[in-house]
Amino acid sequence: MRKCVAAAETAPVEKVVRDDLVATLGILSALAYDNKLVNQLIKEEIVQESTFFQEHLEKATKRVTQEALEQGREQGIEQGREQERRGSTIRHILVVLKTKFSADIVTVLTPAIENISDVERLEALLPAAVEAESLEAFARALQE
Numbered sequence: 001m002r003k004c005v006a007a008a009e010t011a012p013v014e015k016v017v018r019d020d021l022v023a024t025l026g027i028l029s030a031l032a033y034d035n036k037l038v039n040q041l042i043k044e045e046i047v048q049e050s051t052f053f054q055e056h057l058e059k060a061t062k063r064v065t066q067e068a069l070e071q072g073r074e075q076g077i078e079q080g081r082e083q084e085r086r087g088s089t090i091r092h093i094l095v096v097l098k099t100k101f102s103a104d105i106v107t108v109l110t111p112a113i114e115n116i117s118d119v120e121r122l123e124a125l126l127p128a129a130v131e132a133e134s135l136e137a138f139a140r141a142l143q144e
Helices: 002-009 015-032 035-041 044-049 051-100 103-114 119-131 135-143
Strands: none
Touching (some): 015 035, 051 119, 103 135
């Protein structure tokens, strides 16, 4: 392998071709030899400068970037759905309470309801609002 690396590094061709030769040799050598040996014999700078490496790095970077964008988009959509679900549940709770009780009195509990970020907790409060005999009964459910 040492002879192959030396021959590739001194090949009478353009530097770009020589760098590609050495980089390709490094990749193929890694299939048969220990990575430590390959890394000792083939300089990282030569591999990084090779057009072969640059093209594959660019493709991999684009793929990873695209995957990250798609994952971020999916997470954003999911967060948006969760926020919409949360907002909708808060609105429903407030409508029920304002329908059953005085709207002025309900405004006292509005900040406490709006500060709940857990959608499951809010969804559990909706039936409590429907079933509450009084605003005080709902306030107790809100504190549980």
